[in-house]
Amino acid sequence: MGTVERCKAVVIGSGAGGAPVASRLAEAWGDGVVLLEAGPNLQASDFNQIEREMIPKLYAQRGMQATEDGSVAVLQASCVGGTTVVNDALCLRPPPELEERWRALGAEVSLKALAPYVEQVEQELGVEQVPRAMTNRANYLVGLGAARLGWKGERMHHNAPGCPECGLRHLGCSYDAKRSMNVSYVPRAVRAGARLKSMTKAERLVPRGDGWRVECGDLVLEADHVVVAAGVVQTPMLLLRSGIHAGEGFQMHLQTLAWGDFAEPVDGFNGIPMVYSVLEFSDVYGHTGPGFMIEGVSTQPLAFSTQPQGQGEVHAEVLRRYRHLAGAMMVLRASTRGTIALGPEGRPRIDYPLQPHDIERVLPFYQRAVEMFLAAGASRVLLPHREANFVTRPPADLRIGPGWTYFYTAHPFGGACRGGPTVDGVGQVRGQRNLWVLDASAFPEAPGVNPQTIICSLALEGAERLLAAAA
Amino acid sequence: MSTRQGVNPRRPLRRRDFLKLGVAVLAGYALLKVGARAVIGAKAPVGAPLPDGLKHLQARHAAILSAAAVAIVGPAGEAAYRAGRWQPARDADAMIEAMYEDQRGLVRMALNLLEESTWGMMGFSGLEPQAQQRHLASWACSSLALERSVWGMLHALSCSSFSGTSAGWEVMGYPGPCLKSAEFPGRPPGQSATFEWDARVP
Numbered sequence A: 001m002g003t004v005e006r007c008k009a010v011v012i013g014s015g016a017g018g019a020p021v022a023s024r025l026a027e028a029w030g031d032g033v034v035l036l037e038a039g040p041n042l043q044a045s046d047f048n049q050i051e052r053e054m055i056p057k058l059y060a061q062r063g064m065q066a067t068e069d070g071s072v073a074v075l076q077a078s079c080v081g082g083t084t085v086v087n088d089a090l091c092l093r094p095p096p097e098l099e100e101r102w103r104a105l106g107a108e109v110s111l112k113a114l115a116p117y118v119e120q121v122e123q124e125l126g127v128e129q130v131p132r133a134m135t136n137r138a139n140y141l142v143g144l145g146a147a148r149l150g151w152k153g154e155r156m157h158h159n160a161p162g163c164p165e166c167g168l169r170h171l172g173c174s175y176d177a178k179r180s181m182n183v184s185y186v187p188r189a190v191r192a193g194a195r196l197k198s199m200t201k202a203e204r205l206v207p208r209g210d211g212w213r214v215e216c217g218d219l220v221l222e223a224d225h226v227v228v229a230a231g232v233v234q235t236p237m238l239l240l241r242s243g244i245h246a247g248e249g250f251q252m253h254l255q256t257l258a259w260g261d262f263a264e265p266v267d268g269f270n271g272i273p274m275v276y277s278v279l280e281f282s283d284v285y286g287h288t289g290p291g292f293m294i295e296g297v298s299t300q301p302l303a304f305s306t307q308p309q310g311q312g313e314v315h316a317e318v319l320r321r322y323r324h325l326a327g328a329m330m331v332l333r334a335s336t337r338g339t340i341a342l343g344p345e346g347r348p349r350i351d352y353p354l355q356p357h358d359i360e361r362v363l364p365f366y367q368r369a370v371e372m373f374l375a376a377g378a379s380r381v382l383l384p385h386r387e388a389n390f391v392t393r394p395p396a397d398l399r400i401g402p403g404w405t406y407f408y409t410a411h412p413f414g415g416a417c418r419g420g421p422t423v424d425g426v427g428q429v430r431g432q433r434n435l436w437v438l439d440a441s442a443f444p445e446a447p448g449v450n451p452q453t454i455i456c457s458l459a460l461e462g463a464e465r466l467l468a469a470a471a
Numbered sequence B: 001m002s003t004r005q006g007v008n009p010r011r012p013l014r015r016r017d018f019l020k021l022g023v024a025v026l027a028g029y030a031l032l033k034v035g036a037r038a039v040i041g042a043k044a045p046v047g048a049p050l051p052d053g054l055k056h057l058q059a060r061h062a063a064i065l066s067a068a069a070v071a072i073v074g075p076a077g078e079a080a081y082r083a084g085r086w087q088p089a090r091d092a093d094a095m096i097e098a099m100y101e102d103q104r105g106l107v108r109m110a111l112n113l114l115e116e117s118t119w120g121m122m123g124f125s126g127l128e129p130q131a132q133q134r135h136l137a138s139w140a141c142s143s144l145a146l147e148r149s150v151w152g153m154l155h156a157l158s159c160s161s162f163s164g165t166s167a168g169w170e171v172m173g174y175p176g177p178c179l180k181s182a183e184f185p186g187r188p189p190g191q192s193a194t195f196e197w198d199a200r201v202p
């Protein structure tokens, strides 16, 4: 027989959704709040900046999580602070278009009501625009190409003031300069009394009167309120294991890359990996493009080497040119809806049948990226495509689809969408008492911008609603 | 002699006979091939011995995977493999550890499939390097989604494994992490704005 602990509220998951909720609830209920995290509680000194050691420690399924057909890598982290520990620290405000789009899908969202929470989040995370002086050459070249073509763009905002610019944000910050959840809202929650339990996975939720039993192996928590914020894949998985309908409406920002090859070394591995964004082709912030952002991006050797799709001599050439490459990433507001289901051995089964409307918008990204880098002075552009690698002009045609081009997502959404079959318009699980979903899995649709500020703000607003309902 | 069961040498061969003959030849060939491959076994590329103590890959799978990895990563990978500075089978085994059992089964099946998919007596791992390159390239751009996805898996395993080693870093010109340690001297972080800024860039 395991241990049974009583508490007022359990928050499951300590990422962008869970940490702010735990912090707000702990301000009201102190040590009555338990924050559960399946992953380890790592400190700055644990982040040793070595990819082959940190990726398996930090990322879900050692970084190998993917859709069922293997065609899209799904990147998430599992540790105290969640995916914010490995993220690029970019903090973008909710775009005005989001309100109408989400309301049409049944989510109750008002950007006016959300504004004070956005402000709180930006303050807690120390958000500032990345200064020019902290822009590395790789990102500058993206900005230069865009400016020469007259495309709109900007240096983005980040939550890492005083960043020493080591370039290793994807492996956790060794300097505690990035104000990810593990150094912001989680400590804040703990200071307010919350009990943090790392390496503790919620296996199942069982109704108990008006509250819940949260089963975590040997530990059982009995709580009046439960907030599920286990991230896009694991939130629906936990609900499904608990016999609650979930897993529909899985979406993402579909991502792929292109790299300009410059005569001089660019050394993108050094400096802040992502700074510059091209807004011209997005369909947010008043733009009416096809729906993708182009963001400057640099990656460390291990992650980079899996992205271009050549072999033998071609791969050898890719590796030789590493220091000369400046990267750009597509962030496509994809409309394909997939599902998350319980697979064999209880593993997540992520089905994502990419739809023509999304496939059609990938080639234009490659074309624009090639134009942009050539305008910035690149001699050629590397594409992560099986049939085209180094190109000297925009490709007129390319086969796009599973197994032809490298796709990934660092921004999955849905699976327990607000206004959908699982969750109501504000995040309460339908047909259940005192059970909330307040993370990216409650997004009814991909927002079109890097999502952490939106996730944190909606989580704070949701926590306020929960407190009001509890009172 | 009755001609019922066999081919009558005096009667011209009909289409059906051709088909029968074709099937028989193919079946015989396949048997011969399987037999020959059982004798030859999977062949690891020449280099340091395959690592022992692997948890999920049998020696056969480790050999096939190493052959594919060396072919995919190319010349630099081959040199590092020969020098014992890169062991793709060991890294792959560690990655497979994080998979679920059905996914592990798929990896082993994919390796078997690759080995058995060649023409001739020799399995994939026994082919000459150039033939291995051609074979893998045909899978990378195959019209069969299965072959493309096996190539994708092998590419990811091989490239991530090589570029995580110091041998890979040398080829890429990556100076290593910023943190100083016994293993790494540490590089100075930041190099930003050491270039001229075009006023048009916001």
Ligand SMILES: Cc1cc2nc3c(=O)[nH]c(=O)nc-3n(C[C@H](O)[C@H](O)[C@H](O)COP(=O)(O)OP(=O)(O)OC[C@H]3O[C@@H](n4cnc5c(N)ncnc54)[C@H](O)[C@@H]3O)c2cc1C
Pocket (backbone or CB within 6 Å): A012, A013, A014, A015, A016, A017, A018, A036, A037, A038, A039, A075, A076, A077, A078, A079, A080, A081, A082, A083, A084, A086, A087, A088, A089, A090, A091, A092, A170, A200, A201, A202, A203, A229, A230, A231, A232, A234, A235, A238, A409, A410, A411, A412, A439, A440, A441, A449, A450, A451, A452, A453, A455
């Ligand atoms: C490489 C990368 C770069 C990114 N860069 C940016 C960026 O620059 N800007 C931006 O806005 N966004 C970025 N993102 C995305 C952003 O970080 C995520 O969208 C966000 O963190 C998701 O928040 P979440 O709360 O939904 O889930 P997560 O932050 O993933 O947190 C979920 C947590 O729940 C835990 N958990 C799961 N199951 C259980 C369980 N059963 N019991 C207990 N705990 C559990 C997990 O271990 C995890 O720690 C990036 C993502 C990646 C992968």
